[in-house]
Amino acid sequence: MSGQASGPLASVRVLDLTSVLMGPYATQIFADLGADVVKIESPEGDTTRRLPPVLAPGQGAMFLNINRGKRSVAIDLKTPAGRDIVLRLAATADVFIHSMRGAAIERLGLGYAALKAANPKIIYANLYGFGRGGPYADFPAYDDIVQGASGLASLQGRLTGGDPAYVASAVADKVAGLTGTYAVMAALFARERSGRGQEIEVPMFETMTAFVMAEHLCGAVTEPPSGPAEYARVTAPDRRPYRTRDGHIGLMIYNDKQWRSFFKLIGDPDWSRDPMFASMTSRTENIGTVLGRLGDVIVTRTTDEWMEAFRVAEIPAMPIFSTSDLLNDPHLAATGFWHRADSDLGPVRMPGIPTRFSDTPGAIGDIGPALGAHNHAVLAEIGFTPGEIEALEVSGVLRAAAG
Structure with missing residues (x-):
C-alpha cells in the first residue's frame, strides 16, 4: 500500500527528490x-538502498523503513526528457522537496523558478547543509559534519571530559x-489562507545551531x-546514567518538591541540609558536586529497589534500556507502537507513528519500494501512454524496475 488514501494529509502530493536520511x-x-509521496531517484537509486544490512538487492534495512509508503520513479534528471517529466509531475503536486546543494539543483534546471512556472501554487522546500546567504553555502554536509559545526560534538566532549564526540544518533x-x-x-x-505557494529553505547548520543554542545560549544572551x-x-561530567548495585538507572531529580521527596526517601541525612x-x-550553581553526591547514593541499591521507591515518591526515573530492549518493551507493546507486516522479504517490523489523530489517523504503507517500481503508474497519471513510458525506459531516461 504505497500512496496512502487516509490520514490528515490524504489530499497532498509530495515530489521527493531527497536521499540518505534527512x-x-x-x-x-x-x-x-497520508500524503502520496513520489520518490524521484536517479537510475542508481538512493545510496541507502546499499547500506548494510541489505536484505535483498537494493533493499537496505534503513531504506525500507524511512521510505515506507512511498512510490518510486527512477529518472535520469540530466536528460531534457527527465527534467520535463519532473516538471509535468510538478504541475500535479502540492510540494517539491529536494536535498541537493543549491548550485546542483539549478544545474538540473529544477530550481524554484522552474517549478513555480510549472505550478505557481507549489511549495518548494530546499533541505541542505548551509544557508545560501553565507560563505559555507556550497559546502557539502552530512550529519557528522553538522554535529561538529553546530557545537554539539564539542558539548559532548565537555560532558565526557574528553575529546569532542558525536551523539550516537544521526x-x-x-x-x-x-x-x-x-x-x-x-x-x-x-497557502490555504492566501492561495499562494512559496519557497522554503531549511539549512542543517542553522537548524542545528538553533536547536543546540536553545538552552546553551545562557550567559551569551546579553551583549556583552x-x-x-x-x-x-x-x-x-557527573550528568550520566547512575550506576546502581546491579546496573544503571536514568534519574532526574529536578524541582524542590522532588528533592524533598528524595531526601525523605533516603532518611534525611545531614548533608541534605547543606x-x-x-x-x-543553588543546585545549578553547584551542579557537579550535587550530581556527584547523588551518584554516591544511587550505587547503594539495586535498580529494582530504586525504581520501586521512585515510583512511590513520584520522582522521574527509568532503567537504562538498550535498543534491543525496546523491541520487547511492555509499554511499547501495550500502545501498539511496533508495526508488523508481511512483505516480499517476509515479516517485517518498523517503528510506528508516534502521533495519534482521533479523527484522521495515519497509516504505515509498504516497505520502501523497489527502484522504479512505480514508473508506469505515476507517469500514467500525468498522461503518458504505456508505449511512451516503455520508450523512455528503453532510452535510459527511466530505469525500469528489476524483474
Whole structure:
C-alpha cells in the first residue's frame, strides 16, 4: 500500500527528490500521515538502498523503513526528457522537496523558478547543509559534519571530559528533517489562507545551531556576555546514567518538591541540609558536586529497589534500556507502537507513528519500494501512454524496475 488514501494529509502530493536520511525522514512523515509521496531517484537509486544490512538487492534495512509508503520513479534528471517529466509531475503536486546543494539543483534546471512556472501554487522546500546567504553555502554536509559545526560534538566532549564526540544518533539529519516537515506543513496552511505557494529553505547548520543554542545560549544572551554560552547542568561530567548495585538507572531529580521527596526517601541525612541543595539556583550553581553526591547514593541499591521507591515518591526515573530492549518493551507493546507486516522479504517490523489523530489517523504503507517500481503508474497519471513510458525506459531516461 504505497500512496496512502487516509490520514490528515490524504489530499497532498509530495515530489521527493531527497536521499540518505534527512529528506527521506521528512517525507516518511508525510507518507505516514497520508500524503502520496513520489520518490524521484536517479537510475542508481538512493545510496541507502546499499547500506548494510541489505536484505535483498537494493533493499537496505534503513531504506525500507524511512521510505515506507512511498512510490518510486527512477529518472535520469540530466536528460531534457527527465527534467520535463519532473516538471509535468510538478504541475500535479502540492510540494517539491529536494536535498541537493543549491548550485546542483539549478544545474538540473529544477530550481524554484522552474517549478513555480510549472505550478505557481507549489511549495518548494530546499533541505541542505548551509544557508545560501553565507560563505559555507556550497559546502557539502552530512550529519557528522553538522554535529561538529553546530557545537554539539564539542558539548559532548565537555560532558565526557574528553575529546569532542558525536551523539550516537544521526540527530542533525533527523532534527533538520523534522524542521523541514513542519515548515512545509506551515506553508501548506498559509497557502490555504492566501492561495499562494512559496519557497522554503531549511539549512542543517542553522537548524542545528538553533536547536543546540536553545538552552546553551545562557550567559551569551546579553551583549556583552555575562557568562559562557553553555548550560552547565547538561555538560557536567557527573550528568550520566547512575550506576546502581546491579546496573544503571536514568534519574532526574529536578524541582524542590522532588528533592524533598528524595531526601525523605533516603532518611534525611545531614548533608541534605547543606545550603547548596536548598533551591534550583543553588543546585545549578553547584551542579557537579550535587550530581556527584547523588551518584554516591544511587550505587547503594539495586535498580529494582530504586525504581520501586521512585515510583512511590513520584520522582522521574527509568532503567537504562538498550535498543534491543525496546523491541520487547511492555509499554511499547501495550500502545501498539511496533508495526508488523508481511512483505516480499517476509515479516517485517518498523517503528510506528508516534502521533495519534482521533479523527484522521495515519497509516504505515509498504516497505520502501523497489527502484522504479512505480514508473508506469505515476507517469500514467500525468498522461503518458504505456508505449511512451516503455520508450523512455528503453532510452535510459527511466530505469525500469528489476524483474
